[in-house]
Amino acid sequence: MKKERIFHTARGYQMLNSENKLLTPSMEDYLEMIYRVCLEEGYIRVNQLAARLNVRPPSVTKVVKKLKNLGLVEYEKYGVVKLTEEGKELGQFLLRRHGIIEEFLKKLGIEKTLLRDTEMIEHDVSINTLKSIHILNKFLDENPDVIKKYKKFKEKFRKDI
Amino acid sequence: MKKERIFHTARGYQMLNSENKLLTPSMEDYLEMIYRVCLEEGYIRVNQLAARLNVRPPSVTKVVKKLKNLGLVEYEKYGVVKLTEEGKELGQFLLRRHGIIEEFLKKLGIEKTLLRDTEMIEHDVSINTLKSIHILNKFLDENPDVIKKYKKFKEKFRKDI
DNA sequence: AAACTTTATTAGTTGTAGCTAATAATTAAG
């Protein structure tokens, strides 16, 4: 009888997760961006990464070192950042995850806060829920009438208030 | 021409938010729980709050002090925690938000990770997206056939893999 | 090759959010 602890704080789950999870939310963001850029350029510099993530270079140095220790990137001091095979795999997963959440929110009609909400939510969904949302996306692709009906419903809802 | 900065980290958005937002994610969890319990009991003790949130009492003392400074709870040293009018309003919002996310995930068929995912996601959705999800919930209530079709689709999907 | 510019790192600070260990206040029992 495995006793499952029940948590009521986001932190609680993050702690639990950190036992299984390789990366902290921030490290996930960094790796996702490294993957994005390396897909096209093959490598990225500390400088560039900082600009893309809207953080300062010293913050990047720190995180890149950690990613190196985890065997996810190759990197030497004052050098360039590249992904290892493992880093590529994880990066690909992270980018896909991002895409699934983004697609779902788009289908919901989110526009203004799309990037913001995607960035925030992606770190939080379990693989379980991610799969369900992915399936929902596929379902909605095959049943475009549902989305149409939903959008109409949404419009009506807005006018009624 | 208002220049909107684009962030690619969850942190980035949290920082932005903290300018508008009253509470940090952790404070939101605490207030939500205080509200839950106060609805029935009228008050809560540091001890109880710690137990319910799965944290230690010293952590509670700290947060409760902050909530007091914000005028959300009444509380004196070694005393009992109660909500102010403002605290009640915010607490109600937080509990509703929780409910909306939870309901949506339930409709998606999430079971095992329901509480976990709800706890994690609730702090991160914008009001914008929250509203859309709320409307989606209402839409699905009025169109139960859609959920039925989705569940069937999901089953098929699982078998195909 | 020396001087300047760009890029990156180190050191040290801040804020959030938890923890333990030790202490203090309150409440309950003998």
Add this chain to the structure above:
DNA sequence: CTTAATTATTAGCTACAACTAATAAAGTTT
């Protein structure tokens, strides 16, 4: 009414994740 048990607080520590200021390395110019 004093002791014991419960409950709460303070002080000090850890980790994450950002920041600035100062320094060091690398790359360009002239």
